[in-house]
Amino acid sequence: MNTSILLSYIILGFTLAAPIGPVNSARLDKGIKNGFWHAWVVGAGSMIADGVFMMIVYLGMVHFLEIPIVQIFLWLFGGFILIYSGIESIVKAGSFTLADSRGKESIIKCFFTGFIMSITSPMSILFWLGIYGSVLAKTAQTNGTASLLIYSSMIFLGLTLWDILVAGLTTGFRRFLNNNSLKMISIISGYSLIGFGLYFGYQGLVSLLKG
Numbered sequence: 001m002n003t004s005i006l007l008s009y010i011i012l013g014f015t016l017a018a019p020i021g022p023v024n025s026a027r028l029d030k031g032i033k034n035g036f037w038h039a040w041v042v043g044a045g046s047m048i049a050d051g052v053f054m055m056i057v058y059l060g061m062v063h064f065l066e067i068p069i070v071q072i073f074l075w076l077f078g079g080f081i082l083i084y085s086g087i088e089s090i091v092k093a094g095s096f097t098l099a100d101s102r103g104k105e106s107i108i109k110c111f112f113t114g115f116i117m118s119i120t121s122p123m124s125i126l127f128w129l130g131i132y133g134s135v136l137a138k139t140a141q142t143n144g145t146a147s148l149l150i151y152s153s154m155i156f157l158g159l160t161l162w163d164i165l166v167a168g169l170t171t172g173f174r175r176f177l178n179n180n181s182l183k184m185i186s187i188i189s190g191y192s193l194i195g196f197g198l199y200f201g202y203q204g205l206v207s208l209l210k211g
Helices: 003-017 022-034 038-066 068-091 107-119 124-144 148-169 179-210
Strands: none
Touching: 003 068, 003 124, 003 148, 003 179, 022 038, 038 068, 038 107, 038 148, 038 179, 068 124, 068 148, 068 179, 124 148, 148 179
């Protein structure tokens, strides 16, 4: 088991969750209004939706991952989605603002807010097909298919760590959370996504040229 690969997949999961889009905006809003658990539950709902998409991609792709042309397609498609997501994160940095009002909402409502926002997003299945599919292809090529679930769980761990961090930011570190800090988070995560995208795209081009 390669520790550096495990760590890189945790970082990838963390980075995928970081751009300040609708779900993160909802997490921050619910957390500031209602506290830690409400923010965490929004993220938990979103992660379950992500887990559904990951399982669909895993079950649909795992039998085809050793085919070179499938690996090349997934690397190139994943690289494109990552670069696009990174650029979008940078361009839209600062477009989300924090609400200052407070008002209690139920935990169940917050959970379904996160779940429905993620599961109904038309980009989610393409997002996970491209990015998670690329991860599966890379892992299958370098480590075989036996370790796919372990490496996949590292991505999910990264998503979980981001959810806990955001929930913590809305409570104990609320005074440091402002529109400028949100913009900085979105920009940093955007460049990180572009970096991963370039890496996957490079792997795809190298395999394509070799073929």
